[in-house]
Amino acid sequence: MPSFNSSMPAPGSASPVPAARANPFAPRRGGARRAESAVRWVFRLATYFILACGLYIFGDIIVKGLPTVARGFQTTESFPYFTNTFLARPPETLHVFEHDGEKREMGDAAFRAFREAEAAKASAAGEPAPRFDTSSYAYASGGILPNIVGTVLLVLGSMAIALVVGVSAAVYLGEYARDTALVRFIRLAILNLAGVPSIVYGLFGVGLFVVFLGWGTSLLAGWFTLAFMVLPVIITASEEALRSVPKGFREASLALGATKWQTIRTNVLPYALPGILTSSILGVARVAGETAPIMFTAAFAVSDRLPWQVEKWSDFFFQGVMALPYHIYVVSSKIPQNEYTERVQYGTAFVFLAIVALIAATSIVLRNKLRGRYRW
């Protein structure tokens, strides 16, 4: 065992260090030490458990979903010479049948063309039109383009509404309102709203926007319903972000004769923006992912047009859209399950994860840019 005092005398020391009788710093056995290592293991295992669960879920979705997307890649005749049917086509029914002793899988449009071609071939040969004994699987062919478009539209619209209303409310509560009982009550109410289940927001949206205001199942109703759902998170987090801006900036600005709004606009909000963006990243993930609020207010199981294919522009806001989370819900619980629907389920989940990750990454990059600009 190495002794604490070295046998070599320290250079320049007047008197040698007296030899230590025993190491006073030797570890002691006891309850506190055992508890220390036990607790550390509990924390460590909890973390690893979460990590394992997350990895399993993501891995499962990627392993089963990626082939669906990969299978969609096709070359085309004209620019850009490739396409992905899963990302760029609406959903179709899949027809599975046997032909000339081999098993064929075809989307609805392809199958109709194939059947007509076969019938023409048969009539040219003077034979009766062939009959195909097909099994049909709804949604199992084609892609999810309208769902991607619908989800992106829902996210953009509802986040725009939620940020404008939420940041305004946060500025009011944090900067203008005096700390009265009423304001404290409003804050508490907002905090509690964050815990309300999303289906309740969905029903609220049906009652207010769809029925009472007569907007029907529409983008607009979905925007407002989703916006209301994330508002509590945005308000609370924005208020926190505003609070973290040092008081000195406000005082210095006001002392120079700036009005309150000038102060907030130039010397509070810009510095709070990174924090507000952080909270909106969480908001984006939630808005994109929730099924319950949109299933009665905005989502269609099937829509034969893309959202911009409307007759007049005002129809844009009053049309229902297909959306990724609702599509996952429909294909995994509303239709008979088989090997063909599983592809769509996992493919959709994979694309959905990728989109949320992309939006979150963009917000994080934007936030870090802003953070770099203002430091104190």
Added chain:
Amino acid sequence: MEPSSSAASAPAARPLAAPPPPAAANDPAQTLIEIENLDFYYGAKQALSDINIRIPEKRVTAFIGPSGCGKSTLLRCLNRMNDLIDGASVKRGSIRIRGVDIHGRDVDPIELRKRVGMVFQKSNPFPKSIYENIAYGLRIQGIKNKPRLDEVVEKSLRGAALWDEVKDRLHESGLGLSGGQQQRLCIARTIAVEPDIILMDEPCSALDPIATAKVEELVHELKKQFTIIIVTHSMQQAARCSDMTAFFYLGKLVEFDATHNIFMNPKNPQTEAYVSGRFG
């Protein structure tokens, strides 16, 4: 800006041509700020009671006293920064600047603060460039004219004895400056809007002795143009750079007199005990 006139040439019609306080009888300075019977409360807690003081124009007035004596509170009354604190209010008395009651109905605190600037204890430059820090006060008044802004920035930085140190990096962040430079930047930012009065709330409490000396020198320079009120914990600082000194204790004004009288010949035994370091 008000024309700077000496007491002798002041017309009788001036609202504040009141006789100067007796302590400053041989000082020709005119009274600029007149505080009468001021009671100030934070909620139910009284912070200032019955303050009466007349602060002369173009002089440096120091507020001294132990922590919690109300000197900072009184300072922040003068530009109504206390309005920002919930429950803070003047319950009695008045503060008049050039004869105008600053709590009057026809006084806009925004306009008041343009005339009564403030330098804070903790230097607080905005996280913007040095140039933008100084131009801020003008920009919020809607001045966009670039040559005019350039001119004011240079003049203010020169006025705050900072120009030579920063003229090559005007567009770098003000937060890259040293503590003392930051505080002088804050002073430059304050004088850029050409106030009549500059309030300084312990401006040197976070600075080293050399930076402190520079700020004190600056204060001496600035009093030619501005009326300065400085709150300080350092009695040496009050003695070095002020013309008048007010000693506060427990929310009351104990003594207000020319600085050399306060330090050499205080009338009140409490003042004497404080300035000689026996308490506080």
